[in-house]
Structure formats: structure tokens, C-alpha cells
């Protein structure tokens with residue numbers, strides 16, 4: 281799945297990749313990849329939920345865990361980029377408090393400010 285993005289088969293120290301597990305089971309239902317962009321910004325480089333497990337709340341739950349992770353690490357801003365045609369993902373991000381800050385070439389740049397702690 282997400283391993284294909286990393287030539288050395290592992291993220292570097294500015295990247296955080298988490299598997300998302302099904303509740304009460306060992307099945308991996310998806311993954312989320314976060315990247316430290318500097319200036320206290322953590323980017324959702326990708327999130328993917330396997331098709332049979334979609335619309336069950338895993339995407340939202342994973343994003344909320346990512347927000348907690350970010351706050352605990354001292355990040356103050358979440359960002360991501362999404363294709364306009366990806367209406368479901370965009371809807372999820374809006375429900376999670378992300379706002380569109382820029383639109384170009386069929387893509388939207390979205391951001392969410394976090395209540396931050398001092399960076400560790």
C-alpha cells in the first residue's frame with residue numbers, strides 16, 4: 281500500500297505512517313501518512329481506507345488521532361491537498377474543520393489550525 285512511496289521501504293524522520301486497524305480485529309483497514317513540513321505544519325500526505333471499510337468512520341477516527349498526535353508533538357497547523365472531484369474526502373475534511381485556503385488546477389489546499397502545545 282503506502283510502502284511504495286518510500287524507496288527504502290520506510291519513512292524518514294520527518295514522516296509518520298500509521299496503519300489503521302479495524303475495531304476489535306487485527307485487519308488493517310487503511311493507512312495515514314503525515315509529513316512534517318516545518319514551521320509547525322503537519323501535512324496529511326495521504327489517507328486511504330480500503331473500500332470494504334469505507335463510510336464506517338475509520339477515516340474520521342484516523343484524522344482525529346492525527347490531530348491529537350500533531351498537538352502532542354507541538355504542531356499548530358494541519359494541511360492537505362485534495363482533488364476537487366474527490367467530493368467525499370473533501371466533505372470529510374470540511375466536517376473535521378478544514379477550510380479551503382486555495383483552489384487551483386482542480387485541487388484544493390485545505391488547512392486546519394490546532395490548539396498547540398510547545399513543540400517537543
Ligand SMILES: CC(C)(COP(=O)(O)OP(=O)(O)OC[C@H]1O[C@@H](n2cnc3c(N)ncnc32)[C@H](O)[C@@H]1OP(=O)(O)O)[C@@H](O)C(=O)NCCC(=O)NCCS
Nearest residue numbers: 327328329334335336337338339340361362368369371372
Ligand atoms: C476519503 C476516505 C479516506 C474517507 O474515509 P472513510 O472511512 O470512508 O470516512 P468516514 O466513514 O469517516 O466518513 C467521513 C465523512 O466523509 C463523507 N463521506 C465519505 N464517504 C462517503 C460516501 N461514500 N458518500 C457520501 N459521503 C461520504 C461523509 O460526509 C462522511 O461523514 P458521515 O458518514 O457522517 O456522513 C476514503 O473514502 C478513501 O480512502 N478514499 C480513497 C483515498 C482518498 O481519496 N484519500 C484522500 C486523498 S486526499
